[in-house]
Amino acid sequence: MRQNILQACIAERPGQGGDHLVYRWADFWAPRIALNRHAVSGLLALMDDEPDLPDDLLALFSAVLAAMRMNRENREADAQHIFAVLDGWVEVKAASHSFDNRQKVGLCRAFIEAGLEPPDGIRFSPDVAADDADIATMDMPDIAELIRDLIPDNATGYPAYMILREAIGSMPRPAAVFLVTQMVTQGIPKLVSVGRFFLLDPVGEMRTAAALGFADLAHAGGVDAGVLSDLIQLRKWIPDLDTKTILDRGIKEALRREPSGGSVPRSWTLHRLVSSLPDGTGSQSILASVSLGSQKCIAALLLKSGHGIKDAYAIPCSSASDQRRTLAEIEESMPMHDVPTDYLPAALAAALGEGLAADLPPAPGFLDVAEMLGLRDITPSDTSSASTADIADPDAQLASLSGAKRGQLINRSISWVRDHEISSSWFVSNAELSSALEEVRTERQATQAVWAHLETQRGFWSSLFARSAAILRHGDGDAWLEFAAVANGLDTGRALKKIPIFEMIVALTLDVAEQGDGLHSDGESSLGDSENDDDMGPDIAPESKGELERLLRKTPLSPDLIDGYLTAVIVAPRFVTPTDWLPPLLGGIEFPGGNKVQRVLDIIMLRYGDIQDGAFDGDIGSGLRTRTAERFKEWLAGFALASTISAAWPKRGLSKDDQKILKLIREGGSDDNIQSTLKPLLPGWLAVMAARAVDG
Template identity: 35%
Template sequence: MHARLLRDGARDLLRDPTGIAGIVAVVLDPADEASGKAAASLLASALDEARMAAENDAPEGGALLDAVARAVTGWEADRPLEPAQRLRLAQTHARAGLAAPPFARLTADIMAKSEAPSGDMPDLGALLDPILEEMDDAPLQVHAAFSELLAGLPPELAGVLISMTVGRPGKVEARLGLYWLLDPNPDLRLAAATALLSRAEAGTLAPELGALLPTLRKWLPDDAARAALDGAIRRQMRRGGPPAAAPASTLHRAAASLPDGAGAQSLVAALQTGSRRGVAMMMLKQGHGVKDTFVIPCTSATEQKQTFVRILDEIETFDISPDMLAGALARGLGEGLASGRMPAPGIVDLAEILGPDALSPAVGDAEAILEAIGAAGVLADLSGTRRTALLKASADWADRFEQADSWFEDTGALRAAIARARTDKGRETAVWKHLSTRRAWWARQFAVCAATLKSAAGVDPALWLSFAAVAQALLEGRSLKRIPIMTGIMAMTLEADAARDDAVAPIDGADPADEIAALLAQAGITDAYLHGYLTALAITPQEPSPQDWLGGLLGGIEFPGAGALDRLMGFVVFQANALDEDAGDPETTIRALATFDADGLRHWATGFDALLTVTRRYWPARSLAADDKRVLQDIARAAKGAEGETLRRVLPSWVAQRHALRK
């Protein structure tokens, strides 16, 4: 019940983030311990929803993250954040799987200004021992709890604490080192690998844990951490002697869902190692690899069976073979390695159970999946009529599979494109244009479905072949309109867009601020995008006409009436005037940019570049120096995803200079 209430509250905040400021205030200054914990739990859940939305390019994610940053900035305007408050915010972000944003980090300057003594290292025992006492039999939970404590610390200090932790003599501490080898932060990976090397040199690394190192090495990028791990592996090999015989492991049952509309696939396995039983939960996500992995311990075979069945009752799944389970995980590992994303640390425990050779990263694109399941050969042997029939069978998928209800597209850019269209035909064209850029994504989605259903017990073989045929047709460039499921995805995308518009349509008596936020979100305009757009307006060498700059911003929004248009125009003009006043003050720009994380800065740059595009004639080349042109090029690159931290440092003074020249 508590978890459901948290989830529902978090989703409400994602839809309408206006209440997040009050929650942030309680996290920063709780009336008592209970209210502080409750607010932190709700904030972490809301941030988790925002993370997932942002991963899927839904603008609500960025809007909620921006709202949190605004709330913290508003708090800081009245009083500086204490280090403990920054760490509290960092921990809530870490719990949601997010890196600590700038306002939640302790920098050297902040620590130097703190009244607390900074010369002494924290008492590691005081930090770690209570966690170990509470969770000694759950190392993965120890890792999660301790990682939350480290969130927000300078990487150098966090790395030292990890080295000290892994260097302690306990077996749990060594396993924590294996988990930290998979940390997204390369500095923390290096700290863990170096500490494991020290243990290997000292002979304090248990053989059964040392035996896992070659497997983990396959999951790491070629960096300093892997080089240090190579040293640990060599030390273990020179020490000689086989590891102690591990208890036999058994995979009693495995099941998999089809991937949902975000590309997330759930895997479940009932496992036993010796007398210990558990149910493993895994999530793979296209573009992200192995997103989550953990094992739920069970005290008996009965509890294990009940847990497994309860999970299967929550989502449509298909029983699969152990080989299919390992193959899916291997493809997830390969996809993560190729995209620079580390797998979830819990996969260390699965490697121990499934064996060192079961989880070697494998190529995970659509072609490789179809090749692995033998689809190409089977389809090649079929007549053209039979292959066409398999494609036509995709028209029935929505009625046959529960997950197909979520197979539609929803991104900020697509929302804006749909909103710009003035006819049903135009809206369909916008979706088809978007889908044409997503061929490879949907081909892999359906290849995963084919692999799952081919391995599934009691499933008609025609089903997996139908998915394989559609995946192959997408790869071969067949017209999307001649593939029934793609026509269905187009229609469902428009239905979802219309349903969302109905949900956010202004009603009589609605708060104007809520209405404005809904209209901006509908067009995929985040706070960061708007700030960048209006910053560019404030420093345009020649003042553009309102028709040019307002049209470029509001042209993608479908208004429910003239009143809504007037209110939004009034809001935007007010914001433009306020930002024009602030643009000459570098400190104000520094504070504003500090509220944006890397994605937020990309949105800011996208907004800036959008204004530049629609007002190009107001930026004559003779008015721009070489340095100005360089900065504009850097902004354009940041809008396309290039690293932006150097730009973040340059912008405040540059914006002030350009603003002064315009004046």
């Protein structure tokens, strides 16, 4: 029986410990909770049980909200239903007036930190001040003094905007809108500077409020040349016409007055620029090491298909060495590729254009990051006129190759599974496909459903591989040309089954469906009943006593090594498919005679299923204590080998205690003392890891 996700999470709750520990705990468990409506309901019930809403619980709630938002953006199965659970909870609590002011502040901050607008039910007096006329007649505090109290003296730019955004998040919407407008019209330089970020606020009302403030400030003669320059640039990044029209009135008035003065944009130095390849949601991370005198930062951007510039912020560093160390730590958890500075303008212009096409402004933090990257004047490009070839192969190198050569490049795409860790995220798990898979009864039908769905997504995958080609084009070798050839093949109608990487995408999609929502609520497999389904293929004959040991003779493998290896794959922090874990186990090993390889594979999958059943039942590792020293040594060697698969065992997914145990496992094969330490320790640790993996 599966362990309860929330129970496992709370069992590891760090309490009111250090912030780093709390946020690490929240980040680990939030994606797992957000995918399970029962876990979300349980979290809300826990918040009812702990009405004081301690900081660690609010951090978990905010992280879960962020994961729920991303699931909804990615159109994940059940995402809307899970949000309905949250909405129902808020409505019931609001109707019964169960939230006090302190709770409202904490909950609203959690929503805003997660990139969501707080519901009216958790704001202060949402039924008060229903319109602008009422707001205008209310007794308001001195706005300049109020904001000075909210924003610390040393906070500027995007951090100052976020502090204020969180502070006003619990105010009634009309009051918050009124405050933003009045803040800008004050003409105080720091408040005007913060007001620029509201022009890119995710909420249209806030963008309009800021535009009204700048229009009023311009008519009062308070817009200097520096601010005017910012407004002229920012209007290009605003999606809504009404807000642009209001802002244009202010720009025209300021131009008529021919202003002077204001701050000059600072000139940052860019030292290094790296980018990830896009993942299966179309998300791509870009990092830049930048400096301004003694000030060191890492500028971070997140681009996402259909959303444009989804996030942008700066990570302050205390020194150049701290900057290099921070970037190295990020690269360790996420493979990055060096790109030249001339890669950036086209990529960001395209992302801006894609966001505006979806009526989305870039993330407010882009205002700071654009200055750091020397791209304040960047103009969104028209994504409708850009072709895949323009992105992937601007020099038209593919056109000079024969059809046979392009085919060879496409066939090499199967090696991406080995060469690019990000490929483990290239699968589909959206609600549309999940709904289709619920209707099938056989494995064959499920496979056909996935192929059919991928056919409708040619444009998405073509764009993903074209963007990958644009990144890799600046590195060594011709790997980029493989991606360009695949993107071209997708655009020109090549059959998906003649593009090898899609075999992996189909297999991974099916594996994820089976591991995740492949079971109906009554426990029945959505892929049919294997005992009564002729399309499932012949059953694998059970393993006979000593059979695997005989098959493995004259190879470096042993049954115990394989058991250890499979255990590490199953309890790993990240799920990986046989495509990921079979090559490191069997690569380069020869099995002489007959069909030994196939039978070895059959037995491996049988053992995989048995160990996985143990993980589901909460009984894993119990037999380790009875293994002889030699067999236990082999088991440890197998586990250690699988733990080197970075896609399954990323350091980012491990606590310090987990890393210590892994170190002991890797050293245990040659140290009897370590083996005696591990034997009683491992079953409990494996059970915890299995609970995470099963619920994840």
